[in-house]
Amino acid sequence: MSAVRSIVTDPVGLLLSRLDGVMAAGKGWRARCPAHGGRSRSLSIVAGDNGAALVHCFAGCQIHDVLGAVGLTVGDLFPTRDLGSLTPEQRREVRRAAAIPKWAGALDVLAMEANVMLLAAAQLDEGRSLHPDDLNRLRIAALRIFDAREVLHAR
Numbered sequence: 268m269s270a271v272r273s274i275v276t277d278p279v280g281l282l283l284s285r286l287d288g289v290m291a292a293g294k295g296w297r298a299r300c301p302a303h304g305g306r307s308r309s310l311s312i313v314a315g316d317n318g319a320a321l322v323h324c325f326a327g328c329q330i331h332d333v334l335g336a337v338g339l340t341v342g343d344l345f346p347t348r349d350l351g352s353l354t355p356e357q358r359r360e361v362r363r364a365a366a367i368p369k370w371a372g373a374l375d376v377l378a379m380e381a382n383v384m385l386l387a388a389a390q391l392d393e394g395r396s397l398h399p400d401d402l403n404r405l406r407i408a409a410l411r412i413f414d415a416r417e418v419l420h421a422r
């Protein structure tokens with residue numbers, strides 16, 4: 268994050284440029300929600316006092332899903348990327364958004380390593396012993412699961 272500390276962006280312009288069906292409405296804009304699709308303009312975008320983009324999907328989509336669908340994160344909604352200028356709640360939000368890809372990666376690892384375990388169990392079940400390489404792979408699987416656990420516990 269240090270490389271982008273002082274960059275000032277135009278979050279509303281950035282977001283609008285990635286949305287479909289954008290139409291001026293009231294004090295802001297309406298657009299089709301990229302997260303749940305559909306034809307109606309259920310996404311509301313308003314420029315906040317500080318230049319931040321305020322986004323709301325009236326169909327109930329989570330902000331992470333809406334932004335993720337167009338390749339953005341919560342941090343992209345704020346005009347400066349200087350975390351020091353954010354309120355504690357905004358900072359928490361940015362950190363939470365940043366952690367989601369890591370959590371998804373950790374869950375992928377868990378699913379894959381569970382498969383490795385199942386394969387080994389099936390082999391043992393057939394009365395075949397495990398090759399030393401397979402045993403080694405199981406140890407690696409255990410290490411990866413512990414790593415994934417660390418990621419999921421990190422705040």
Ligand SMILES: [Zn+2]
Binds near residue numbers: 301324
């Ligand atoms: Zn939506």
